[in-house]
Amino acid sequence: MSSKGKLKAGSIAQQAFDMALARLASTPARRTKDRKPWMPEDEDRLCALYPDTPMPDLTKIFSRPYWQIYNKAYALGIKRSEAYLASEHACRLRRDNNPGTGTRFQKGQPSWNKGVSYTAGGRSAETRFKPGALSGKAALLHQPIGAERITKDGIRQRKICDDGPPQRRWKSVHMILWEESSGAVPPGHIVVFRDKNTANIEIDNLELITRAENMRRNTIHRYPPELKSTIRQLGKLKKAISEASNEKQDD
Structure with missing residues (x-):
C-alpha cells in the first residue's frame, strides 16, 4: 500500500474514533444505584392520581418510568377506578371488552382445510417413521424378544x-x-x-x-441363640467400621 493510501485509511480510522468519543460524551451515564426515592408526599399524590390518570401523564408528573409507577401502586395497594377501566385510556384487555371476538373460530365452524389431504413428494414415503418404529437412544438400546x-x-x-x-x-x-x-x-x-x-x-x-x-x-431367628448373638455382634462391628471410615474421610 502506498503512503497516500495509508494516510487515507488512517484518517478514516481517526474520524471513526472521534465520532465514537463524541457519541459516548453525549450519552448520559446510567445511574442505577442512586434512584430517586419515593417521598411521602409523592406517595400521597400517586394515591390521588393513579385511579384515573393515564400512564403517560403519570410518567411526566413523577418523572419516573412506567414500571416504577406500577410497582409503587401495587405496593401501596391502589388500583385503577371502574370509570378509568371503562374509558378509552385503559388497555383493551383491562376494559374487558373481549377483543378479537370477530376473528375467532366460532363453535361448530369448520376449518378452511377440513377434508383436504396432503401428499408430500420426493422420497418422503421411504424415509417416514413406520408405526411402532423406534428412534434415537431407544432404537440403540432396544433388544429383540428372546434376548x-x-x-x-x-x-x-x-x-x-x-x-x-x-x-x-x-x-x-x-x-x-x-x-x-x-x-x-x-x-x-x-x-x-x-x-x-x-x-x-x-x-x-x-x-x-x-x-x-x-x-x-x-431371618436370623431360625438360628440357635449363640449364632444369633454372633450375627448381631458382627453387624455392630460392621457398623462401627463404616462410621469410623466415614469420619476419617471427613477429616
Missing part, C-alpha cells in the same frame, strides 16, 4: 414382549421354566433356588414356597 440379561441380583431374565410397561417386558428365566413345567405360581408364593445358586437354572433346583416361608428362611 436375555442378568440383573444386579444375578437373576437371568428373558424378554417376552415389546409392549406394556418396561418392567413387564422381561421375565425371570427360572419362572418361565417353572410355569412351563408346573403351571402358574399361586398368589402369595415364589419360586426359589434350592442351592441358592441363581445360575443353576434346573427344574430340580427350583422350589415353590410361600412368601412367609421365604421370610422365615431369611
Whole structure:
C-alpha cells in the first residue's frame, strides 16, 4: 500500500474514533444505584392520581418510568377506578371488552382445510417413521424378544414382549421354566433356588414356597441363640467400621 493510501485509511480510522468519543460524551451515564426515592408526599399524590390518570401523564408528573409507577401502586395497594377501566385510556384487555371476538373460530365452524389431504413428494414415503418404529437412544438400546440379561441380583431374565410397561417386558428365566413345567405360581408364593445358586437354572433346583416361608428362611431367628448373638455382634462391628471410615474421610 502506498503512503497516500495509508494516510487515507488512517484518517478514516481517526474520524471513526472521534465520532465514537463524541457519541459516548453525549450519552448520559446510567445511574442505577442512586434512584430517586419515593417521598411521602409523592406517595400521597400517586394515591390521588393513579385511579384515573393515564400512564403517560403519570410518567411526566413523577418523572419516573412506567414500571416504577406500577410497582409503587401495587405496593401501596391502589388500583385503577371502574370509570378509568371503562374509558378509552385503559388497555383493551383491562376494559374487558373481549377483543378479537370477530376473528375467532366460532363453535361448530369448520376449518378452511377440513377434508383436504396432503401428499408430500420426493422420497418422503421411504424415509417416514413406520408405526411402532423406534428412534434415537431407544432404537440403540432396544433388544429383540428372546434376548436375555442378568440383573444386579444375578437373576437371568428373558424378554417376552415389546409392549406394556418396561418392567413387564422381561421375565425371570427360572419362572418361565417353572410355569412351563408346573403351571402358574399361586398368589402369595415364589419360586426359589434350592442351592441358592441363581445360575443353576434346573427344574430340580427350583422350589415353590410361600412368601412367609421365604421370610422365615431369611431371618436370623431360625438360628440357635449363640449364632444369633454372633450375627448381631458382627453387624455392630460392621457398623462401627463404616462410621469410623466415614469420619476419617471427613477429616
